[in-house]
Amino acid sequence: MNTIVNQANDVAVPTRDRSRAFGSILVEHGRLTPADAEEIQRYAGTHGLRFGEAALKLKLLTQQDIDFAVAQQFNYPILPRGGQGGVADDVVAAYHPQSESIEPLRALRSQLTLRWFNDASHKAVAITSPGRREGRSWLAANLAAVFAQIGERTLLIDADMRHPRQHELFNLSNAVGLSALLTGRAGKETACRIHPHLRLFVLPAGALPPNPQELLARPVFDVILDHFAAQFSLVILDTPAVCETADAQILAANAGSAVMIARRNCTPQTKLASAMEMLTDTGVNVIGSVINEH
Numbered sequence: 001m002n003t004i005v006n007q008a009n010d011v012a013v014p015t016r017d018r019s020r021a022f023g024s025i026l027v028e029h030g031r032l033t034p035a036d037a038e039e040i041q042r043y044a045g046t047h048g049l050r051f052g053e054a055a056l057k058l059k060l061l062t063q064q065d066i067d068f069a070v071a072q073q074f075n076y077p078i079l080p081r082g083g084q085g086g087v088a089d090d091v092v093a094a095y096h097p098q099s100e101s102i103e104p105l106r107a108l109r110s111q112l113t114l115r116w117f118n119d120a121s122h123k124a125v126a127i128t129s130p131g132r133r134e135g136r137s138w139l140a141a142n143l144a145a146v147f148a149q150i151g152e153r154t155l156l157i158d159a160d161m162r163h164p165r166q167h168e169l170f171n172l173s174n175a176v177g178l179s180a181l182l183t184g185r186a187g188k189e190t191a192c193r194i195h196p197h198l199r200l201f202v203l204p205a206g207a208l209p210p211n212p213q214e215l216l217a218r219p220v221f222d223v224i225l226d227h228f229a230a231q232f233s234l235v236i237l238d239t240p241a242v243c244e245t246a247d248a249q250i251l252a253a254n255a256g257s258a259v260m261i262a263r264r265n266c267t268p269q270t271k272l273a274s275a276m277e278m279l280t281d282t283g284v285n286v287i288g289s290v291i292n293e294h
Contacts, residue, residue, distance in 0.1 A: 130241060152199065172202060243275050253282045261291075
């Protein structure tokens, strides 16, 4: 299974409203006054526009307000971009799910569901790559988001205890995380729910330990992963680079399955082949590969 994705950020486009309740939602949540809602409705009727389009032209609403109302209508949370409680620009699937760049991720989700996830014994998958800066953390974050958006209870674990990124992508504290869990200094409740209406949880890497490989090789990691596999529909592991340390091999072996990502015109073919061989030699089922075009 091969999928090509483009990591580039898209500019949001106006979202069309789908009923007159659109304005009521925004009034109810204090994003619009009743008088402004009436003005927008009149303008929309006069100029043959949708409510959202008219609101943007009148500059009475922002695109973020419109996305919020659409999410409320369809019970489909759209997370804010940046700032307190928001996600980083890279997590496009969370703040701009209608972006064309997310369609390949949905295709990957469908392929994983049909070919792998439909087996009840398959609960954990490691996101790997031969080297650094090839898009592992980006893919792990966005793939976790698109699975959560279809109602799957999804846990994203930042298991890269050398160069962690998920706490930055989801605007979380990295003071306590996987490293504390592995050393018995934290409980499994350390995983953070990203939004009350989205079944997406993130376990950050936590304080960087001097011995990440030794921590991951301990039997306690198996116990922790089994516990989470029983609690979640899907567990996604963000790993270090395969060709730089043995961490990724340990993580993928524990998960049993992996998705390999490589960057077009960047990842050497020999390095990619070497990474694939390292994983398969340890019994890992590489269930898919992704080419990052950005």
